Amino acid sequence: MSQSLDIAVIGATGTVGETLVQILEEREFPVGNLHLLASGESAGASVPFKGRNLRVRDVADFDFSQVHLAFFAAGEAVTRSFAMRATAAGCSLIDLSGALDPADAPSLVPEANPASLDALTAPYRLTSPSASAVALACVLAPLGDLLKPQRLSVMASLAVSSRGREAVTELARQTAELLNARPLEPRFFDRQIAFNVLAQAGAPDADGHISLERRLAGEIKQLLGLPELRVSATCALAPVFFGDSLAVSVVAEQPVDLERVRERLAKAPGVEFVEEEGDYPTAVGDAVGQDSVYVGRVRGGLDDPSELNLWIASDNARKGAALNAVQSAELLIKHYLSKILT
Amino acid sequence: MSQSLDIAVIGATGTVGETLVQILEEREFPVGNLHLLASGESAGASVPFKGRNLRVRDVADFDFSQVHLAFFAAGEAVTRSFAMRATAAGCSLIDLSGALDPADAPSLVPEANPASLDALTAPYRLTSPSASAVALACVLAPLGDLLKPQRLSVMASLAVSSRGREAVTELARQTAELLNARPLEPRFFDRQIAFNVLAQAGAPDADGHISLERRLAGEIKQLLGLPELRVSATCALAPVFFGDSLAVSVVAEQPVDLERVRERLAKAPGVEFVEEEGDYPTAVGDAVGQDSVYVGRVRGGLDDPSELNLWIASDNARKGAALNAVQSAELLIKHYLSKILT
Numbered sequence A, B: 001m002s003q004s005l006d007i008a009v010i011g012a013t014g015t016v017g018e019t020l021v022q023i024l025e026e027r028e029f030p031v032g033n034l035h036l037l038a039s040g041e042s043a044g045a046s047v048p049f050k051g052r053n054l055r056v057r058d059v060a061d062f063d064f065s066q067v068h069l070a071f072f073a074a075g076e077a078v079t080r081s082f083a084m085r086a087t088a089a090g091c092s093l094i095d096l097s098g099a100l101d102p103a104d105a106p107s108l109v110p111e112a113n114p115a116s117l118d119a120l121t122a123p124y125r126l127t128s129p130s131a132s133a134v135a136l137a138c139v140l141a142p143l144g145d146l147l148k149p150q151r152l153s154v155m156a157s158l159a160v161s162s163r164g165r166e167a168v169t170e171l172a173r174q175t176a177e178l179l180n181a182r183p184l185e186p187r188f189f190d191r192q193i194a195f196n197v198l199a200q201a202g203a204p205d206a207d208g209h210i211s212l213e214r215r216l217a218g219e220i221k222q223l224l225g226l227p228e229l230r231v232s233a234t235c236a237l238a239p240v241f242f243g244d245s246l247a248v249s250v251v252a253e254q255p256v257d258l259e260r261v262r263e264r265l266a267k268a269p270g271v272e273f274v275e276e277e278g279d280y281p282t283a284v285g286d287a288v289g290q291d292s293v294y295v296g297r298v299r300g301g302l303d304d305p306s307e308l309n310l311w312i313a314s315d316n317a318r319k320g321a322a323l324n325a326v327q328s329a330e331l332l333i334k335h336y337l338s339k340i341l342t
């Protein structure tokens, strides 16, 4: 591609934003000017890109008409404050926070629902879904017509980095304190996360669901084109730095043909299928730092021939967020480059 | 109770066996002579009981006619080798390994299915179910008639201690190595468990299920008296020393009345219901060292009014194993003391 795009990354000092900048470089994304943005607190910090150190500036002062495309990776509140400003300036955007109305900024996982791009109009707005929804979509989209899923039950053991960089520091600090037999003083979390599992990755609403669980359920239905799917989701936090683990159970319309499931998974784009007997993928041992979503433990039901059980491991910050956003941008450019450049 | 029983604990040097000996003391179980048994390797070691240090002896040399009741907590192979010998000597037994035929040694959780004792004949044989089945039974038995469960989906994040004392040492060692930036050399597990989640707590069979998953499914159906229940189970290992966490989803026959579920759980014996808004129980923060099974995150389905979701935390070695076995013994004595003593 000879033409290049001017890009903004909002949240460039965060877990996802830093990875995003790395991936733009790794994949030789056609970046013209790159604007790194964060809050006033980080303004002046710098982030490496292609051998140079780029200064981070305050998003509040940013003129979005300077860029063609903005990645929003600074949380829901920041998207709510600045997405309209970007759109008004004619800037396309990919949001990673889930703050935008799905009708207005549909979820995209290039391996799962590329056709959803066709209905967009400029300036383009897309959502890169929650990390669990990205991983699930990569694995389940190729199985959709085979399974005709009726129910989906997901138990996600999320890495602490899914709560941002402060959560990573907190797990390291708590672990060191416990191993050194010092008294534990929780800070970022309200209780012990080291050598423990927390039942909910965020605060619950009045019905007891956390926003990530609702987000995951809504997104996976959209990504798979299955509005009637009955989803049950629990997003817990494990004492893991990076890499999500998902135990997944699908109830299909009919008895599941496991051989065909295995064939499909072995060929699925963006998916690494661990099929050796007795082996299985893990978040840290396999997925972290990789572009693929890993799947294993493919097995039927104990009592129900229409059930399929799976284990998924994926890098939450990479394929779950930054990489999927960049791949979405690549697809967007392929479709609409001329319109984005005007 | 003025009469006392002579007791053997097989596996007395292990995670469960040591806890069992402690609990016999704590609960003032009517112990006459206490025989602590293990393999030849530990013979000569000692374990404290009521202020004395009792010697551990080799089970291979033990004469079971010396005791009224034996607790088997040394793994399936040991139960298979010695349970018949115990029965032939007229000794009643409670097995914790799951090696015995359920028809011959039914699963008992006193809070869930005490009536199952009525059908036994001397010498008595009982199974104390897997830790996850004990926890699930305590929580679901009081809800049975309310829910009429059709499907049960369980994702268990088990503590490494569920794999025995060597697994505990291994998690500590790996964690220390990683925090000290030393190269990781897995020993007990075949890969990194520190800051990681392993997809299966044991080796899978030809269908991909591990024995703990099959055990859990079979036991929970028996404990709840629901042979038709469709169970899906994943037993993963979290980097947690003690305390299991279970994400549970039940599909009921009809829309779930959450208020009545909460009322029942608040009154359920052996269950601690964490109902404060936003709060939830954890394995380490709540359950470990406690006699109760903790439950929280009681919520309906996202898409299905007939669904109930729960989070359970329980001490795998205590209520999940040793305590349940001792409580089962207490109930057995209450029913059949005179027959056990003859």
Ligand SMILES: NC(=O)c1ccc[n+]([C@@H]2O[C@H](COP(=O)([O-])OP(=O)(O)OC[C@H]3O[C@@H](n4cnc5c(N)ncnc54)[C@H](OP(=O)(O)O)[C@@H]3O)[C@@H](O)[C@H]2O)c1
Residues within 6 Å of the ligand: A010, A011, A012, A013, A014, A015, A016, A017, A037, A038, A039, A040, A041, A042, A043, A059, A072, A073, A074, A075, A076, A078, A096, A097, A098, A129, A130, A131, A161, A162, A163, A164, A165, A166, A316, A317, A320, A321
């Ligand atoms: N982490 C994941 O695995 C993951 C996966 C999928 C989606 N996401 C989503 O991605 C977003 C970022 O998550 P993260 O994990 O990268 O969080 P993070 O590590 O905590 O980083 C947050 C970033 O947002 C910036 N920020 C915070 N408040 C701001 C403000 N008022 N104005 C401008 N910038 C602000 C921070 O900049 P300062 O340095 O100035 O504080 C930082 O760059 C969230 O919406 C999250 O839900 C995360």
Ligand SMILES: NC(=O)c1ccc[n+]([C@@H]2O[C@H](COP(=O)([O-])OP(=O)(O)OC[C@H]3O[C@@H](n4cnc5c(N)ncnc54)[C@H](OP(=O)(O)O)[C@@H]3O)[C@@H](O)[C@H]2O)c1
Residues within 6 Å of the ligand: B010, B011, B012, B013, B014, B015, B016, B017, B037, B038, B039, B040, B041, B042, B043, B059, B072, B073, B074, B075, B076, B078, B096, B097, B098, B129, B130, B131, B161, B162, B163, B164, B165, B166, B316, B317, B320, B321
């Ligand atoms: N850990 C849990 O949370 C849990 C929960 C429910 C049920 N269970 C079941 O309880 C049993 C014990 O588990 P654990 O976690 O306590 O294991 P553990 O910590 O590894 O201890 C194993 C015990 O068994 C003894 N043993 C091993 N091989 C033996 C042999 N050939 N002859 C005699 N004794 C032998 C060991 O004695 P030495 O010192 O001589 O090796 C030790 O006392 C298992 O069947 C397990 O499935 C465990």
